[in-house]
Amino acid sequence: MASVHTSSTANAPAAKPLGAILDRAMAGARLSLADAVALIECTDADLPAVMAAAAELRDRAKGHIVTYSRKVFLPITNLCRDRCTYCTFRKDPGDPGAWTMMPDEIAEWSRRGAELGCKEALMCLGDKPEVAFKEYRATLESLGVRTTIEYVGRACEIALDEGLLPHTNAGLMTTEEMRMLRPLNASMGLMLESISPRLRARGGVHQAAPDKDPALRIKMIDEAGALKIPFTTGMLLGIGETIAERAESLLAIRDINERQGHIQEVIIQNFRAKPEIAMADAPEPDAYDMARAIATARLVLGANMNVQAPPNLSPRQIELFLDAGINDWGGISPLSKDYVNPEAPWPHIERLGERCARAGFDLKERLAIYPEYINDEWLDPAVATNVRAMWARTVGGQS
Numbered sequence: 001m002a003s004v005h006t007s008s009t010a011n012a013p014a015a016k017p018l019g020a021i022l023d024r025a026m027a028g029a030r031l032s033l034a035d036a037v038a039l040i041e042c043t044d045a046d047l048p049a050v051m052a053a054a055a056e057l058r059d060r061a062k063g064h065i066v067t068y069s070r071k072v073f074l075p076i077t078n079l080c081r082d083r084c085t086y087c088t089f090r091k092d093p094g095d096p097g098a099w100t101m102m103p104d105e106i107a108e109w110s111r112r113g114a115e116l117g118c119k120e121a122l123m124c125l126g127d128k129p130e131v132a133f134k135e136y137r138a139t140l141e142s143l144g145v146r147t148t149i150e151y152v153g154r155a156c157e158i159a160l161d162e163g164l165l166p167h168t169n170a171g172l173m174t175t176e177e178m179r180m181l182r183p184l185n186a187s188m189g190l191m192l193e194s195i196s197p198r199l200r201a202r203g204g205v206h207q208a209a210p211d212k213d214p215a216l217r218i219k220m221i222d223e224a225g226a227l228k229i230p231f232t233t234g235m236l237l238g239i240g241e242t243i244a245e246r247a248e249s250l251l252a253i254r255d256i257n258e259r260q261g262h263i264q265e266v267i268i269q270n271f272r273a274k275p276e277i278a279m280a281d282a283p284e285p286d287a288y289d290m291a292r293a294i295a296t297a298r299l300v301l302g303a304n305m306n307v308q309a310p311p312n313l314s315p316r317q318i319e320l321f322l323d324a325g326i327n328d329w330g331g332i333s334p335l336s337k338d339y340v341n342p343e344a345p346w347p348h349i350e351r352l353g354e355r356c357a358r359a360g361f362d363l364k365e366r367l368a369i370y371p372e373y374i375n376d377e378w379l380d381p382a383v384a385t386n387v388r389a390m391w392a393r394t395v396g397g398q399s
């Protein structure tokens, strides 16, 4: 079910020779789907040239600086109405390990994170559990809120009070919900994961995950742009998509960003198999699948895009991914585990810095909002003071 099919490019126009595609990408041309498919399907022999072009394009805008965000995960609830077959995070009420964080726990974790130098509070949670679970609706009522997103707003206020900048990734949200959260967040996010509607069909990884409808996710990402919310999105590789669909996903992200300009970073994330999931025996994308996707993302999205890969999911590929064109490692926590991939420990930040240095890169901290978005166009006035003060006091003051 999760195996990667080779693409069928029968409907796409014939691709140009690879060298011509790379020349056009380096000249800033807008690549076609056929171009992107040719890049992401390149042969082993062609991969070094594709990666070299991607790295050169990255260097033009980013140089040899690679960033990360020091953050604390706040898994507000792991109840979720969806059932993605690769997920170990979600639980039903009453399952061992099911939780909803109480306000005092949110404050305590935020405080400890701030003491350890974290700047970002990542609100991560399941999707719309109140729609599925009566017990959880009672929990929300006892907390004085009607919806999970209202409760996330409360959690953001707590994190702000403790000196952190919230970044909410709460699944599908309405425009009204995002509007309510904008004054409480430095940025927000939603992984597109894949543009493929096939993954929601019978036997697909998202068959029982109504919130993973790609059309709904594209709509929300677009609406976030209309609300001027700096936004994080990305792809999850190895969940049953074809290679060509990976290229289509990248082009969909590019198209939204051309309309709205709010995509501050694009994550290229690899599926990791775990014994307890339905996809336990599914093949994982290998390092070169990831390198092809990263390099293609860079060449499709351009020199200025922040392209990220999680270091804890590919700890041996730090140098390869730098060579393929990333400029960011995403959030790394000195306090909390990666709740979505709990078996994959974060790298020690100093060790990661040493490896980057040996590869010729400076590892630098950034905030949950990238510097290019710290301005009146993108920041809600209610959170702007916190962001600017944090910037001046920490990473901005050191740059």
Ligand code: SF4
Residues within 6 Å of the ligand: 080, 081, 082, 083, 084, 087, 088, 089, 090, 125, 126, 127, 171, 209, 211
């Ligand atoms: S991946 Fe997200 S949406 Fe899917 S089941 Fe897990 S928590 Fe729910």
